[in-house]
Amino acid sequence: DEDIDLYGLGAELKFGEVTVMPNIQYYNDNANDNENVTQVSVAAMGVVAGLNFEAEAIYSDDEADSDATYGFYASATKTIDALTVGGAFIYASADGKKDAADATAFEPGVELAIMEQMTDDLNITGHTFVKGSANYAVNDKLTVGGALAYSFSNIEDDDTAVYEVNLTASYAVTSAVTYSAGLSYLDGDDSTGEAYDDASVYAY
Numbered sequence: 001d002e003d004i005d006l007y008g009l010g011a012e013l014k015f016g017e018v019t020v021m022p023n024i025q026y027y028n029d030n031a032n033d034n035e036n037v038t039q040v041s042v043a044a045m046g047v048v049a050g051l052n053f054e055a056e057a058i059y060s061d062d063e064a065d066s067d068a069t070y071g072f073y074a075s076a077t078k079t080i081d082a083l084t085v086g087g088a089f090i091y092a093s094a095d096g097k098k099d100a101a102d103a104t105a106f107e108p109g110v111e112l113a114i115m116e117q118m119t120d121d122l123n124i125t126g127h128t129f130v131k132g133s134a135n136y137a138v139n140d141k142l143t144v145g146g147a148l149a150y151s152f153s154n155i156e157d158d159d160t161a162v163y164e165v166n167l168t169a170s171y172a173v174t175s176a177v178t179y180s181a182g183l184s185y186l187d188g189d190d191s192t193g194e195a196y197d198d199a200s201v202y203a204y
Helices: 116-121
Strands: 004-010 013-015 018-029 035-048 051-062 069-080 083-092 127-137 142-153 161-172 178-189 200-203
Touching: none
Parallel strands: none
Antiparallel strands: 004 018, 013 018, 018 035, 035 051, 051 069, 069 083, 083 127, 127 142, 142 161, 161 178, 178 200
16 A cells, blocks of 8 residues: 555653653655655653753664664753853764765754854754853853854765854843843854855854
8 A cells, every 4th residue: 555654662761860761663655755764762861960961862774775874962961059061962874875864863953052053054964063061150140151062074075064162141130131142153164175265153
């Protein structure tokens, strides 16, 4: 029969303050391109020794494609007195791939708290991405922070490699009103390995 089928099985397991969610899915598309994909993933999130974290690993195998894709994502933050430090890492395989659409769909977004340049101006699906950040509460009203992110492509014949530096500040005028300001700088090499002619600067 020419139809589309999706089967899935998942669970949510709790171990103290940590939640683990394994999942397996099978996708079969007989109506269009007879695509058969098996995907296995495990996600975890919670708090360990004051460290807030979330992580996910994924493996996807398309029977019509000899190169399976896989990826790993993790991020964590920890607050020490007035200082909050954080980090994130993403690896999205693209073995034998020439197009970001075929790579593992791990892509940094708003949840990683980087500014919009890298995620809006560039398609970094299929990249390795690493980020570090720090925010310091100067007092009850003023908070300053900074972050550095670096990303490079795992896609065949794609030499894109970019970095982004962010500086931010926020001031709580009242409990309901907060003013925020930020400055971001983006630079690096394009898909051919050539340096960008002009660095990109974003401010708000």
